[in-house]
Amino acid sequence: xxxxxxxxxxxxxxxxxxxxxxxxxxxxxxxxxxxxxxxxxxxxxxxxxxxxxxxxxxxxxxxxxxxxxxxxxxxxxxxxxxxxxxxxxxxxxxxxxxxxxxxxxxxxxxxxxxxxxxxxxxxxxxxxxxxxxxxxxxxxxxxxxxxxxxxxxxxxxxxxxxxxxxxxxxxxxxxxxxxxxxxxxxxxxxxxxxxxxxxxxxxxxxxxxxxxxxxxxxxxxxxxxxxxxxxxxxxxxxxxxxxxxxxxxxxxxxxxxxxxxxxxxxxxxxxxxxxxxxxxxxxxxxxxxxxxxxxxxxxxxxxxxxxxxxxxxxxxxxxxxxxxxxxxxxxxxxxxxxxxxxxxxxxxxxxxxxxxxxxxxxxxxxxxxxxxxxxxxxxxxxxxxxxxxxxxxxxxxxxxxxxxxxxxxxxxxxxxxxxxxxxxxxxxxxxxxxxxxxxxxxxxxxxxxxxxxxxxxxxxxxxxxxxxxxxxxxxxxxxxxxxxx
Amino acid sequence: xxxxxxxxxxxxxxxxxxxxxxxxxxxxxxxxxxxxxxxxxxxxxxxxxxxxxxxxxxxxxxxxxxxxxxxxxxxxxxxxxxxxxxxxxxxxxxxxxxxxxxxxxxxxxxxxxxxxxxxxxxxxxxxxxxxxxxxxxxxxxxxxxxxxxxxxxxxxxxxxxxxxxxxxxxxxxxxxxxxxxxxxxxxxxxxxxxxxxxxxxxxxxxxxxxxxxxxxxxxxxxxxxxxxxxxxxxxxxxxxxxxxxxxxxxxxxxxxxxxxxxxxxxxxxxxxxxxxxxxxxxxxxxxxxxxxxxxxxxxxxxxxxxxxxxxxxxxxxxxxxxxxxxxxxxxxxxxxxxxxxxxxxxxxxxxxxxxxxxxxxxxxxx
Numbered sequence: 001x002x003x004x005x006x007x008x009x010x011x012x013x014x015x016x017x018x019x020x021x022x023x024x025x026x027x028x029x030x031x032x033x034x035x036x037x038x039x040x041x042x043x044x045x046x047x048x049x050x051x052x053x054x055x056x057x058x059x060x061x062x063x064x065x066x067x068x069x070x071x072x073x074x075x076x077x078x079x080x081x082x083x084x085x086x087x088x089x090x091x092x093x094x095x096x097x098x099x100x101x102x103x104x105x106x107x108x109x110x111x112x113x114x115x116x117x118x119x120x121x122x123x124x125x126x127x128x129x130x131x132x133x134x135x136x137x138x139x140x141x142x143x144x145x146x147x148x149x150x151x152x153x154x155x156x157x158x159x160x161x162x163x164x165x166x167x168x169x170x171x172x173x174x175x176x177x178x179x180x181x182x183x184x185x186x187x188x189x190x191x192x193x194x195x196x197x198x199x200x201x202x203x204x205x206x207x208x209x210x211x212x213x214x215x216x217x218x219x220x221x222x223x224x225x226x227x228x229x230x231x232x233x234x235x236x237x238x239x240x241x242x243x244x245x246x247x248x249x250x251x252x253x254x255x256x257x258x259x260x261x262x263x264x265x266x267x268x269x270x271x272x273x274x275x276x277x278x279x280x281x282x283x284x285x286x287x288x289x290x291x292x293x294x295x296x297x298x299x300x301x302x303x304x305x306x307x308x309x310x311x312x313x314x315x316x317x318x319x320x321x322x323x324x325x326x327x328x329x330x331x332x333x334x335x336x337x338x339x340x341x342x343x344x345x346x347x348x349x350x351x352x353x354x355x356x357x358x359x360x361x362x363x364x365x366x367x368x369x370x371x372x373x374x375x376x377x378x379x380x381x382x383x384x385x386x387x388x389x390x391x392x393x394x395x396x397x398x399x400x401x402x403x404x405x406x407x408x409x410x411x412x413x414x415x416x417x418x419x420x421x422x423x424x425x426x427x428x429x430x431x432x433x434x435x436x437x438x439x440x441x442x443x444x445x446x447x448x449x450x451x452x453x454x455x456x457x458x459x460x461x462x463x464x465x466x467x468x469x470x471x472x473x474x475x476x477x478x479x480x481x482x483x484x485x
Numbered sequence: 486x487x488x489x490x491x492x493x494x495x496x497x498x499x500x501x502x503x504x505x506x507x508x509x510x511x512x513x514x515x516x517x518x519x520x521x522x523x524x525x526x527x528x529x530x531x532x533x534x535x536x537x538x539x540x541x542x543x544x545x546x547x548x549x550x551x552x553x554x555x556x557x558x559x560x561x562x563x564x565x566x567x568x569x570x571x572x573x574x575x576x577x578x579x580x581x582x583x584x585x586x587x588x589x590x591x592x593x594x595x596x597x598x599x600x601x602x603x604x605x606x607x608x609x610x611x612x613x614x615x616x617x618x619x620x621x622x623x624x625x626x627x628x629x630x631x632x633x634x635x636x637x638x639x640x641x642x643x644x645x646x647x648x649x650x651x652x653x654x655x656x657x658x659x660x661x662x663x664x665x666x667x668x669x670x671x672x673x674x675x676x677x678x679x680x681x682x683x684x685x686x687x688x689x690x691x692x693x694x695x696x697x698x699x700x701x702x703x704x705x706x707x708x709x710x711x712x713x714x715x716x717x718x719x720x721x722x723x724x725x726x727x728x729x730x731x732x733x734x735x736x737x738x739x740x741x742x743x744x745x746x747x748x749x750x751x752x753x754x755x756x757x758x759x760x761x762x763x764x765x766x767x768x769x770x771x772x773x774x775x776x777x778x779x780x781x782x783x784x785x786x787x788x789x790x791x792x793x794x795x796x797x798x799x800x801x802x803x804x805x806x807x808x809x810x811x812x813x814x815x816x817x818x819x820x821x822x823x824x825x826x827x828x829x830x831x832x833x834x835x836x837x838x839x840x841x842x843x844x845x846x847x848x849x850x851x
Contacts, residue, residue, distance in 0.1 A: 023512040027534075053718050054603035054703045055534050062601070089719045091672040091701035093643065117656045118730050118829065118845050 005034040008075065015071045020064075028059055029068070035085070045076060048083045057084045135207045143203065143211040148325065149196035155321055157314035160190060163305045167194045171201035174209075174244055174276035178303035180267075184281045185307035188345035191280040194307075195246050198278060202244060211244040216252030220259045236262070240269035243276070250279045251288045253295075260292050267298055277302075311466050315339035319348055326356045334371050340463030341375050351375065388479055390428055390442060397424040400475050409443050423472060425451050426458035431476070486520070486550020486575040488527055490542060492584065495571070496563040498529050498540040501713065503556045504683055507533035514598040518556040520573070520580075521596075522549045530602065531556055536680050537602050537716040552580050553596040562589055602716060605707050609698030610644060610668040614688045614710070617695040621685045623813055623840050624651025624662030628678035631655075639675045641724045642706075644668040644699065652727060653678060658806050659727055663839040674699040674706050675720040684708050684715050731843055732831050735822030737795030739768055740835060741788055743819045746775075747811040749786035753777040754804045756784055763847050764804035766821075769797050777804070793820070800826045801847040810842045 009032075016029055031052045038046040051057050060068070061084060072080045140147055151171075156164045169177040181198075183191045199211045214222075226235040239245070245266070253260050270277055281288060284306065285299035310318065316332075316339040323330040330338075330352075342348050354374055358364045398405045401420035408421055421443065428434045428442070429451055436448035443451075461468040502518055510516040510533070519530040527544045530537065552575040562582065572583040579590040612620075625640040632638050634656075643650040650663040688695055688710055696709040701719075708715040753764040757777035767774040771792045776785035800823050810832050811819070823830040832842040 027511045027515070053534060054705055055532065055537070055600040058601045058603070063597075086704050087721065089701050089704045089721050091674055091699050091719070093645070093671050093673050118654060118659055118725075118727075118843070 005037060008037070008072070009034045011075050012068070012071045015075065016068065019067050019071075028056060028064060031056070032060070032084075040081070043078050045072075045078050045080045046083065047072065047080055048085065051084050051086045054086055057086060060084055136203060139203050139207040139209075139211075140200065143199055144213040145196050145199045145203070145211070147200075149193045150200045151197045153321055153325070154190065154193055154197055155314055155317035157311055157317070159308035159311050159314060160194075163190075163194055163307045166303055166305055167198050168201075170276060170278065171198040174198075174202055175271075175274040179271055180277035180279055180299060180302035182279045182281070182285060182299050182302055182304040183307060184284050184304070186282065186309060188347075189307040189309060190345070191307060192248055195248060195278050195280055199244060199246055209244060210242050211246070212239070212242045213246040213248070215248040216250045219247060219263065220252060220256055223259050223262050236265070239266045242270060243274075244278070245270055245275065246278045248280050249282070250299075251281045251283060253291065254288050255290050257292070260295055264292065264295050264298070267295075309343065310345060312336075312339055312464060312469075315343070315345070315348060318345060319352065322349055322352050326352055328352065328356050328359070328366070330355075330366065334366070334368060336463075337368065337371055338375065343469075388432060390432065390434055390439075393427050393432065393475075393479065394424055394442065396475055396479055397427070400471065400478070411444060422454040422458050423468075423475065425454040426472070427475065427479075429455040430459060486522055486552055486573070487548035488522060488544045488546050488573050489570055490527060490544035490573065491569065492563060492566045492571050493568045494542045495527070495544075496560070496566075498542045498712075499556070499560050499563055501687060502529045502531045502538045502540050503560050505531040505533060505536050505538035506556045512598070514553060514594055514600075516555055516557065517553040517594050517599065518559055519551070519553045519596060519599045521551040522546045530599070532600060532602070532716075534600065535718040539602065539714045539716075541712045548574075550575050551596045553594045553599050554580050554591045555594070558591050562591065602714075603700075603703050603705055605698045606700050606702060607698055608669055609696055609707070610649060610666055611694050611696045612649065612664065612666045614692050614695050616664045616666065617688055617697075618685055620649065620651045620662050620664055621681050624660055625653045625678055625681055626809060626813060627655055627658045627660035627842070628653035628681075629655030630678075632677070632679070635677070635720045636675070636722045636724055638678050639720045639722075639724075640678050640681050642672075642674040642676065642697075642699070644670070644672050644674075646671065652724070654725070654727065657803070657845050659730070659843040661727075661731075661841055665839075672699045672701070673724075675722060675724055676706055676717055677720060680715070680717050684710075687713050687715070730829060731841070732822065732824060732829055734824075735794075735831060736824050737768060737798045738793035738820060738822045739771075739773060739790040740793055740818050740820045741773060741790045742817075743811050743814040744816050745788055746773075746819065747808065749775045749788050750804055750807045750811060752784050752786050754808065756782050757804045761847075762803040762805050763801050763849065764807065765799065765801045765849070767797075767799045768795075791818075798823055798826065800830055801849045802830070802844050803847065806844050810844075 013030065017025055020029060033050045034047055035050045036046075036048040038048075040046050049060075051060065065082060069080055069082055072082070137147065151164075151168065154164065163183055166178055166181060167183075170179075170181050183194060185191055196213065199213060202209050203211060222235060223232075226232045247263075253263060267277060279299065284304060285291070285296050288296070316335050319330060319335040319338055320332075323335070338348065338351060342351060351374055355366065355370070358370060358374070359366060364370055394405055394408060397420055398408045401408075401416065401423075403417060403420055407417055408424060410417075425439055425443070428439045429436060436451045439451045440446040440448050458468065458472065462472060499518060506516055506518075515533060517531070519528075521528045521530070522544075523541070525544075525546055527542045527546075528539060529542065530539045532538070566582070566584045566587060569585065574581045574583070575593065576590075578593060580593050581588065581590045621640065628640055629637040637655045639653070641652040643652065646667060646669075648663050648665045649668060650661060652659065652661045654660075691710045691713065693711045696707075698707040698709075699719075700706070704719050704721070706717050706719055708717070750764065753775045754762070754777070756779040757764045759779040759781065760777070764775060764777045767776070768790070771790055773788045773790045774785055775788065777783060814834060818835050820833045820835050821830060822833070827846055827848055829843050829845050832844070834840060
């Protein structure tokens with residue numbers, strides 16, 4: 001929703017910019033923010049704006065309402081009601097919490113004369129000062145967290161919105177919201193990013209929080225080392241004092257009984273004390289084997305969320321975010337091109353790094369051609385053309401779509417049959433490089449142009465449609481599998 | 486619009502209102518002063534959208550009207566006019582100012598573009614201008630000037646049913662003044678210190694009563710003086726919970742004459758400028774020694790004190806903070822209380838329990 005609001009308003013702003021003088025635009029229109037969009041019936045929207053101060057409200061309601069409404073009506077294709085409000089400032093008397101919360105305490109420093117401040121912890125609403133920034137960085141470092149893994153750099157779509165929402169909730173109320181939080185999913189779906197973002201957010205609020213990020217493997221190594229050096233007691237104490245424990249790739253604990261036992265005790269020490277535990281894994285707890293039942297049940301007691309492979313749109317957004325980080329200006333169409341051809345997030349990052357080095361080292365320009373050559377270089381998985389027989393393809397496709405081979409080859413134009421038939425034609429022509437006429441012959445003497453059409457259609461759909469791509473990939477995998485076995 | 490007005494009154498109002506104009510207005514209209522006839526008076530308004538200032542001037546209205554002109558030009562022009570009656574008339578696209586011998590005209594800006602001022606939505610409190618000035622000058626003395634840290638360059642108003650308090654801090658010292666005035670509702674408001682000093686300046690000239698309305702709903706605070714109304718955007722931040730750092734009990738207390746202490750502090754300040762303003766206060770028996778030392782020289786002054794409690798102690802802090810406090814008090818007894826040399830010290834006035842000033846000491850290594 002956040003993205004939607006921002007997107008809508010940004011679009012409206014670029015539209016409105018043309019209707020005002022630059023001064024008027026930047027004084028009255030630009031500082032507005034959409035706070036809420038509510039649907040009223042089918043074709044009405046109620047949009048609530050937050051204004052920076054009272055002067056804006058009356059000025060806008062009196063003079064600019066109509067223009068803003070028109071722009072929004074054009075963009076949303078709906079009738080909009082606009083509401084303006086300002087951020088209400090709390091004027092309730094403060095309640096004193098705790099007796100000596102802000103008591104000035106002295107930190108030893110080596111300088112000759114140090115001006116001491118009255119307030120140790122300063123309110124968050126101030127701009128973070130340089131010093132605080134350093135404190136934040138050093139605490140990130142201490143916790144083993146990466147600075148760039150934050151919620152701001154995390155793109156959200158349907159495949160991971162649940163995980164994202166849960167992560168935000170945990171970062172706001174660590175120890176109470178969901179404990180433990182268990183995130184699982186395949187490689188490159190953003191498990192580690194989300195987990196680190198939680199830690200990042202907690203530290204940003206309070207740099208003194210004791211957070212520790214580790215991986216399942218590192219945890220194991222530390223325990224082994226401690227046993228060797230006879231320092232298990234110190235290690236136990238170290239782990240049990242953390243308020244927030246982040247363990248990445250917990251599945252590495254599978255089969256390591258004593259490590260599991262140590263983790264179990266750590267878990268039991270942290271959670272009752274109000275600490276938060278966050279775990280990631282490549283599979284759900286019940287599939288981590290062998291894992292002690294008491295650990296399994298503890299994992300399952302919290303919130304378990306799986307993160308799906310990123311969709312096409314999400315991949316595009318990821319490309320844009322990562323490109324921005326590299327200082328690369330990737331236009332939307334190129335980003336979509338890359339997203340349509342590359343599925344793995346890690347590979348996306350690799351391609352962007354390659355592009356970046358091409359551009360910065362060889363001074364090449366970012367053109368569709370350059371992107372194509374880059375993409376070409378990464379496609380190594382050739383489809384073994386000679387080992388797969390066309391009949392096998394047709395059978396596999398038919399199986400996948402739960403239709404009979406006869407129906408697939410037959411003349412019927414029922415929708416799901418047509419789809420399956422097109423996929424089969426695509427694989428035969430595009431992947432197996434079977435001649436168009438030959439393919440036509442396999443499907444009851446269809447014209448070669450029909451085959452070409454079908455093949456092109458599926459090729460385009462793969463770039464944009466999630467289900468088609470999953471279908472084609474699944475069929476390709478099962479074909480490859482059948483030939484290798 | 487056609488009016489007759491006294492040059493000296495109009496100039497004073499324009500200068501005061503002109504302080505509401507930002508130095509770099511983003512829009513031409515925000516560099517303007519809006520002149521409007523209102524029930525036999527002329528109202529002048531200017532705003533930079535975070536502060537709005539309005540003033541009223543008595544005049545003879547011959548024809549009602551509203552007009553906006555560049556504030557800077559208006560003030561500059563008016564200050565060259567001689568005192569006495571003058572005439573202002575708005576015509577198509579310009580405003581004509583006529584004095585005995587001078588005639589000038591200023592190009593006008595569309596007054597419809599001028600942002601309307603918010604209006605008070607509750608009654609608030611009324612206090613005398615003396616109470617108000619004392620609140621801001623003493624309660625607000627510790628406010629800093631660094632506007633990038635809003636909490637430390639603001640004043641906190643605490644209104645309760647029996648009294649109003651103003652608290653300010655720059656992170657190294659804290660001041661609080663309380664006056665007994667009944668307020669209709671309990672509320673707090675954080676207001677930028679810079680504009681409050683401006684309001685005090687106007688209050689000093691105007692005298693009379695000051696009304697104050699805090700509206701969280703509008704995010705504004707209104708200050709009404711005789712002929713002025715100042716509207717200020719509230720600071721959206723949380724003031725630190727200061728009560729915990731105010732020393733409640735002090736082991737060592739002394740009383741001394743403010744003027745004597747001030748001159749001693751000024752002597753010490755001569756050398757302390759080189760060492761970030763540090764001066765040292767040493768209390769031995771009934772003598773207070775104020776000293777400072779730098780590479781270029783050192784000084785120490787003894788001040789007679791009346792010991793109230795405790796034996797001896799030593800504390801160092803920024804001499805500037807001490808001088809600012811003493812300049813406010815001017816004459817009479819003051820009291821200083823401290824615990825350890827690294828814990829905050831507190832200055833009070835024994836005869837006026839409604840004010841205190843807390844200073845965080847320097848940590849000096851020998």
